[in-house]
Amino acid sequence: MHSNSQKTWLGHPKGLFLLFSTELWERFSYYSMRAILVLYLTDQTISGGLGWTTEQALSLYGIYTGSFILRLYLADILPITFLVRDVQFYSVAR
Numbered sequence: 001m002h003s004n005s006q007k008t009w010l011g012h013p014k015g016l017f018l019l020f021s022t023e024l025w026e027r028f029s030y031y032s033m034r035a036i037l038v039l040y041l042t043d044q045t046i047s048g049g050l051g052w053t054t055e056q057a058l059s060l061y062g063i064y065t066g067s068f069i070l071r072l073y074l075a076d077i078l079p080i081t082f083l084v085r086d087v088q089f090y091s092v093a094r
Contacts, residue, residue: 037061 007014041057043049052060 034061034065037064 009017038057038061039049041050041052041060042054043051045051
């Protein structure tokens, strides 16, 4: 049968700590890289940046963020629109 000898940390399975820390690090690095992108775009060319204005850099940042959110939205809507309708059709036809 199932034994209850699983190792825990603060009352939770040890794997949960690893999962939490990995997700935390992923989010930290994602949002940090977005901020670094704007800093890189607005830095002077002589310092290694692209020398864009703040408005141009934030415009690109907005396009990037918007496209990411749009991709998530489309990834949710398109399968529901096309696949679920077909699955319901096949389930009714049988």
